[in-house]
Each structure stands twice: as C-alpha cells, then as structure tokens.
Amino acid sequence: MEQVLDWYNNNQTQINDYLINFVTAVLIFWIGGKIARYVGSLSNRMLQARGIDTAVASFVASLVNAVIFAAVIIAALSQVGIETATFVAILGAAGLAIGLSLQGSLSNFASGILITVFRPFKAGDFVEAGGVSGVVKEIQIFSTILTTPDNKYVVLPNAQVTGGAITNYSRHETRRLDLVVGVSYAADLQKTEEVLKSVLDKHELILPEPDKLVAVGALADSSVNFNVRAWVKTADYWTVYFDLNKSIKLELDKNGIEIPFPQMDVHLHKDNA
Structure with a gap:
C-alpha cells in the first residue's frame, strides 16, 4: 500500500493532468455530439425554409451531422494525448480496409449522392423502386425511407434504388x-x-x-x-x-x-x- 501511495505522490501532477484531460475529452465528446445533432437539424430546417426538397434536406443534414461528429471524435482523442495525425493515418488505413469489406455501404452512400444530385423523385412522390412501391419520406446517407399504401415503413438501401428502373407516378400532373x-x-x-x-x-x-x-x-x-x-x-x-x-x-x-x-x-x- 505504501508503494502505491509513494507512486501516486511522485506522479500526482501527471495523474491529475490526465484525469483533467480525460474529463475534458468526455465533455468534448458529449457536447460535440449534441452540437453535431443540433447543426444537422438546423441545416435541415434552413434548407427546407429555402424551398429545398425535404428528402434532399434530410440527406444533407445527416451528412453534416456525420462530418461534425467525426471532427468531435478527433478533438476528443487529441485531448487525451493521442496524436491526431497518427490517428488520421491509422483511420485512413482502417477506412480503406473497412471500405473493401463494406463495399455495399459505400455503394449506398454514393447512390445517395446520385439521388440528391439527379433527383429522380422528391419527398411526397409515389414511386416504384427496388421492387417496392410507396411514398418517399426522406433520403438518408445510406437508405431511402418509403411508406407503402398499406402504411408499412420500408428502409430501402440507396444502391437498390439506383440499381434498377425507378418509376415515379407523381412526376407528371x-x-x-x-x-x-x-x-x-x-x-x-x-x-x-x-x-x-x-x-x-x-x-x-x-x-x-x-x-x-x-x-x-x-x-x-x-x-x-x-x-x-x-x-x-x-x-x-x-x-x-x-x-x-x-x-x-x-x-x-x-x-x-x-x-x-x-x-x-x-x-x-x-x-x-
């Protein structure tokens, strides 16, 4: 017990600094997460106020939320002494490995961008895509949300939406x-x-x-x-x-x-x- 106390007394400054940095990192992570969600929600409201389609606005909002949250994670890790440059390099290598194993998710992300750019449909349109017919509710980063005529909630991967013919029954008057x-x-x-x-x-x-x-x-x-x-x-x-x-x-x-x-x-x- 005396050895533990001696070790603590000898390293008290470093331990206190680490605890402060750890608590600060937790606060950065917690507050940053709330800020990311708030900014994402604010972006959604601002885009809709400017007349942007609801589906496109929700896609951009979810993308903004993800980017800010990634920055928050890097800031929190930096606070506890982890070299962010090294972390980013490791994250890039890990991202490449994960990307190769999750090609479907990356395909869904790319398809989501294509949907928001070319806009084959908008929120409220009745469409048939990916073998499902329903009303478009929103477009997210990896999926499109539909509600079927019998009120079923369908989450459709974006790659499945763009991978086949899209029939938009509401496009013309x-x-x-x-x-x-x-x-x-x-x-x-x-x-x-x-x-x-x-x-x-x-x-x-x-x-x-x-x-x-x-x-x-x-x-x-x-x-x-x-x-x-x-x-x-x-x-x-x-x-x-x-x-x-x-x-x-x-x-x-x-x-x-x-x-x-x-x-x-x-x-x-x-x-x-």
Whole structure:
C-alpha cells in the first residue's frame, strides 16, 4: 500500500493532468455530439425554409451531422494525448480496409449522392423502386425511407434504388388510365362502343384533352376486347379507375351486353362405323 501511495505522490501532477484531460475529452465528446445533432437539424430546417426538397434536406443534414461528429471524435482523442495525425493515418488505413469489406455501404452512400444530385423523385412522390412501391419520406446517407399504401415503413438501401428502373407516378400532373373490357362475340360492337364512350363522357374527373379512346383491341379466345383509355389528373387516378370499373359493368348490364367468362366449346362426333 505504501508503494502505491509513494507512486501516486511522485506522479500526482501527471495523474491529475490526465484525469483533467480525460474529463475534458468526455465533455468534448458529449457536447460535440449534441452540437453535431443540433447543426444537422438546423441545416435541415434552413434548407427546407429555402424551398429545398425535404428528402434532399434530410440527406444533407445527416451528412453534416456525420462530418461534425467525426471532427468531435478527433478533438476528443487529441485531448487525451493521442496524436491526431497518427490517428488520421491509422483511420485512413482502417477506412480503406473497412471500405473493401463494406463495399455495399459505400455503394449506398454514393447512390445517395446520385439521388440528391439527379433527383429522380422528391419527398411526397409515389414511386416504384427496388421492387417496392410507396411514398418517399426522406433520403438518408445510406437508405431511402418509403411508406407503402398499406402504411408499412420500408428502409430501402440507396444502391437498390439506383440499381434498377425507378418509376415515379407523381412526376407528371396527368396520367393515362387504361382498361380492357371484354364482351361476348354475340354483342353488337357498335352499340358496345357507344355505351363505353358514354360512360367516359359522363365522368366529371376525366379530362377532355387528350381525346378519350374506345377501340377493339383484340379478338380473344372467349371475348372481343375493347381498349378503353382516358386521361386524368394523377391525384384522381385510382378514384376514376374504380368508378369506371363499376360504371362500365352497370351500363353493359343495363344494355344487355354480356361480359363473358373463359369457356371452351366441346364438339362430339358420332362414329357410324
């Protein structure tokens, strides 16, 4: 015990200095972390106030947060006596090794930058990307957040988003609605065409331009198929889609026009022999 006390007395100044530096480093790390989050949040609010898209603003904010936090870590390590130059060199070498083993994460980061630069979609758009359909909520450093129509929260890696086709259903103000309506071969085609056109003309959400189209599209196995096309506002697409399906069925029934189901005629021949 006396040896410990003698060692402490002989090194008291160095121990106190180290404890002070350690406490200071902890405070730098704690306060710096809060500052990083605050600056990131402030950047997000400032960008949105300037009219920048929410998804882009959240991406930049998360990037600012990460950069400041990395600087805080270096400052904290420097406070406890670790040579930051050596640390940065070690960090660079470690980063290279980690980068080789985490190519997917780096790919997600690069893809996130591409998304924010080229902006194939923005927050609030309904898109189909990476095999998932949903409303874009935000773009983060490594992932894009979507909410599906049935209110599921989907975290989609950015590389998966840019790795395939991106369909943005909200990009244009108008959208064409396509239906295929099959009627019996015994039906009066001219009358059927008039009934279908009247249904389109009566719907108030269908746009007058471009012109509506009702035409025979195919002579199928069990039916004559009509292609029915109309232009609507993107926001009204599903409302009109469901309305037309119901209205067409009711009007065809009212006019005695049959919608056939798949069927096969079997002919029996008697063998006189």
